[in-house]
Amino acid sequence: MTTTIASQTRTTPAATETKAGPVTGLVVSASRIVISFLFGFHGLQGFGFFGGIDGQGGGVPFGSFPGWWGSVFELVGALFLLVGLASRPAALLLSGVMAYAYFTVHAPMGLLPLQNMGEPAAVYSWIFLLFAAIGPGRYALDTLIKRRR
Numbered sequence: 001m002t003t004t005i006a007s008q009t010r011t012t013p014a015a016t017e018t019k020a021g022p023v024t025g026l027v028v029s030a031s032r033i034v035i036s037f038l039f040g041f042h043g044l045q046g047f048g049f050f051g052g053i054d055g056q057g058g059g060v061p062f063g064s065f066p067g068w069w070g071s072v073f074e075l076v077g078a079l080f081l082l083v084g085l086a087s088r089p090a091a092l093l094l095s096g097v098m099a100y101a102y103f104t105v106h107a108p109m110g111l112l113p114l115q116n117m118g119e120p121a122a123v124y125s126w127i128f129l130l131f132a133a134i135g136p137g138r139y140a141l142d143t144l145i146k147r148r149r
Contacts, residue, residue: 025138032136033082035127039094040078042120046071066100073097081131084140091131098125 041050046067048059053067060067074097080090098121106118113119136142 022138027137028134029084029137029139032084032087032131032140035124035131036078036081039124040075040082042124043071043074043076043078046074066104070097070101081128081136084136084142087136087140087142088132091128095125095128095132098122098128 044050045053046060048057052058053060060071062068073093077090077094077097080086081094102113102118102121102125106113106116106121108116109118110116113122
């Protein structure tokens with residue numbers, strides 16, 4: 001971005017392309033895709049897939065709160081984040097879902113995530129908050145839609 005102020009031309013740092021720019025966009029996109037893909041399996045466990053919530057194929061009862069609805073949010077949010085569509089709101093929602101899971105399910109069992117088996121919930125919550133802040137990366141439907149406007 002170049003601005004002219006009283007016959008003076010200034011280039012802002014956002015306008016200067018660095019060698020790390022394209023690589024960073026690729027790494028963010030790849031990370032978003034892999035993490036959302038893995039998280040989608042986490043959501044499917046609530047429905048009894050991949051060993052279910054009990055390791056023996058059990059799922060949460062249909063319509064129950066928060067278990068069944070949490071699994072719906074996890075699966076749908078992971079799909080949106082996977083393709084990079086409405087990725088910031090999806091990532092923010094998923095961060096909240098995982099924070100809620102941590103504080104309501106895991107934290108009552110112990111102070112630290114390693115003690116209460118809440119480490120995955122805590123890590124996912126912070127990763128999704130990061131994606132909500134930095135965006136989906138270069139390779140996402142959000143980016144494609146933004147370029148076409």
